[in-house]
Amino acid sequence: DIVMTQSPDSLAVSLGERATINCKSSQSVLYSSINKNFLAWYQQKPGQPPKLLIYWASTRESGVPDRFSGRGSGTDFTLTISSLQAEDVAVYYCQQYYDTPYTFGGGTKVEIK
């Protein structure tokens, strides 16, 4: 199974400041023949189901604010919130869909400092 490791476990950022979450996979999730990374990011607010933010490592889902961006390739990925808003308080998960079993990272809790 591909193990997804996120860091940090939690972070506190001031409103308007940048938040960066890291995700590392135990093996590459880049499908080189199509040059696509099979990596997605989800946001989960308390008491709510997860919400898809980004897939193919950097493609923003429709309706997701452009302050959310994803980058990386192979085994190392980041999710950046360029200017943290109060409504961004949540747990963020990365997920690989390169192979089954699809696996999620342990989550990163983002709070307001």
Next chain:
Amino acid sequence: EVQLLESGGGLVQPGGSLRLSCAASGFMFGSYAMGWVRQAPGQGLQWVSVISGTGGSTHYADSVKGRSTISRDNSKNTLYLQMNSLRAEDTAVYYCAKDLTGDCLGVFDFWGQGTKVTVSS
């Protein structure tokens, strides 16, 4: 508007069975793969199973393989998860989720609110 409504959760004794259902609306159900993802209390997300839009392809997490069966009725726009030989570690909120494509891509763009399963004596 896409809607996914899970049902069938509840309290069950170890070794028991449950069938979860997910009623879908607002999209061409048979054109999309569907999956189940669970979340144990206070824990992260764990993928459980996925089925293609036609129902011809299914995949399972090792933790449920052999004990669970995913299925769908495209005429009823409904997804199912039959779970047998339930264990305490199956206790979780089970989310039904829509895949981005008809094949089992594994990216879930819409999620239901979840149904809670508690396995306890």
